[in-house]
Amino acid sequence: MAITSIKNLKEFSTSNDRFEGAHLLCPGCAHSMIVRELMNCTDDNLVIGSNTGCLEVSTAVYPYTSWDTSWIHIGFENAATAVTGAEAMHKARKRKGTLKDPDAPVKFVAFGGDGSTFDIGFQWLSGAMERGHDFTYICLDNENYANTGGQRSSATPIGATTSTAQAGTHSYGKKEKKKDIVSIMAAHGAPYVAQLAPNKWKSMAKGFQKALETEGPCFINTVSACTTEWKFDPKDTIHITDLATDSLMFPIYEIIDGHELNILYRPKNVLKVEDYLGAQGRYRHLFKPENKHVIEQIQSDIDKNWEMLQRREEARI
Amino acid sequence: MSMTGSVPGTDNRGIRELGAEEKVGWDQVQQGVVLPSFEGDAADIAHQKAEERHYADFNSYTATVASWRVLKPVYNRDICIDCQNCWVWCPDTSIISRDKQMLGIDYDHCKGCGVCVEVCPTNPKSLLMFNEAEENEEALSEWPQKEKKAK
Incomplete structure (x- = not known):
């Protein structure tokens, strides 16, 4: 694979962008930061599929497309299916010798939001992982259905207010915990599964390159801060993501072959989760006295999860 | 920026007027649309800088x-x-x-x-x-x- 050098940002910046501006994502949206980084970290031809979601509706508004590579959108749930189908066809045509340029390296990538990954496309994604196609699935996790007005998804964390799980006098927002998608995907025995964040650009670029290089189905969950539904100022996208990774709300780690866990980022000063929650409008109600117990629960969940990750890393099983 | 005939109803700034396109019956609607991002061969796009590329009017770079x-x-x-x-x-x-x-x-x-x-x-x-x-x-x-x- 032709790899773009990511030794430092200066070298990385010589990569030619293949994701064009004038897409209609909100100002400050982390989706496009992640997509740009993926497309910049390789020189290979890319075949990309997108599930319905913010990314798809904003980057292909007729008569415009923001993609400089092959890109397909079909349904809400089946980017994984479409891309693995393209991968199977590519393999078959290579075998039959009907490709125009059989030696040109091609990578297959599917993008989905958290709604289409955790909920609607879960079965299709699981099937694609099980069939063992050579592709990479990247989930842009903004923890709600941001495209349709911020409904709850199974990626929404406990305590967040959404348009269908609203905080008020009788409720503190969503009452259920977030699905642990990374462990679920690792349990498929996938060769490379990771959770990455755009504020740590180097670990993210390294993770993307590893996933693209690895043969077989790879899954990456990326944190995509949503300025509209998380309710923060667009300029603060990277700051909020910093808070997310430093409070360990989103630990950055990878799981190789379903068992070998490596933590990729250990914050020097671990922040209290209040710092992360307090920076966003969707958690404002948790700071009322009657809701304090939710913050305590979130903090204890984070501590337990971090302990579990560290012990799994030590155990190497 | 200029629009080709395939994108109807554009003014001289290239901005498309919504609803200006010709209406067709439900059975004539094209299923699926393919938008080419570039004019001509686009095989080596990863090694071309933006100013070296031949963007098609469909590419949002032109918007x-x-x-x-x-x-x-x-x-x-x-x-x-x-x-x-x-x-x-x-x-x-x-x-x-x-x-x-x-x-x-x-x-x-x-x-x-x-x-x-x-x-x-x-x-x-x-x-x-x-x-x-x-x-x-x-x-x-x-x-x-x-x-x-x-x-």
Whole structure:
């Protein structure tokens, strides 16, 4: 694979962008930061599929497309299916010798939001992982259905207010915990599964390159801060993501072959989760006295999860 | 920017009038649309800089979202250290970097989110937000001085 050098940002910046501006994502949206980084970290031809979601509706508004590579959108749930189908066809045509340029390296990538990954496309994604196609699935996790007005998804964390799980006098927002998608995907025995964040650009670029290089189905969950539904100022996208990774709300780690866990980022000063929650409008109600117990629960969940990750890393099983 | 005949109802600025296209019956609607991003062969796009490519009118590179901005980032070459933080985190591909050097801002595609200003590490910052109506020269003339770090 032709790899773009990511030794430092200066070298990385010589990569030619293949994701064009004038897409209609909100100002400050982390989706496009992640997509740009993926497309910049390789020189290979890319075949990309997108599930319905913010990314798809904003980057292909007729008569415009923001993609400089092959890109397909079909349904809400089946980017994984479409891309693995393209991968199977590519393999078959290579075998039959009907490709125009059989030696040109091609990578297959599917993008989905958290709604289409955790909920609607879960079965299709699981099937694609099980069939063992050579592709990479990247989930842009903004923890709600941001495209349709911020409904709850199974990626929404406990305590967040959404348009269908609203905080008020009788409720503190969503009452259920977030699905642990990374462990679920690792349990498929996938060769490379990771959770990455755009504020740590180097670990993210390294993770993307590893996933693209690895043969077989790879899954990456990326944190995509949503300025509209998380309710923060667009300029603060990277700051909020910093808070997310430093409070360990989103630990950055990878799981190789379903068992070998490596933590990729250990914050020097671990922040209290209040710092992360307090920076966003969707958690404002948790700071009322009657809701304090939710913050305590979130903090204890984070501590337990971090302990579990560290012990799994030590155990190497 | 000029639009080809395949995109109907565009005025001379290339902006398409909604609803101006010819209406067709439900059974004549084309199922699925393919939009070519480039004119001609696009096999080696990864090794071509934006100015070397032949963008098709369908590519959003030929469109603009400049009207979204209220504030705009202004770039000060004298202070910049070419760290490329703004390049890696710009969500709108609007930081023009060539050969490890930051050249400026693509005002056609910048939405004025301000992420580039937040991630700029220099003191004073080499990117700052100014009112969209203000001239860049004027903005550069009122650039703030170096701030002393509070100890």
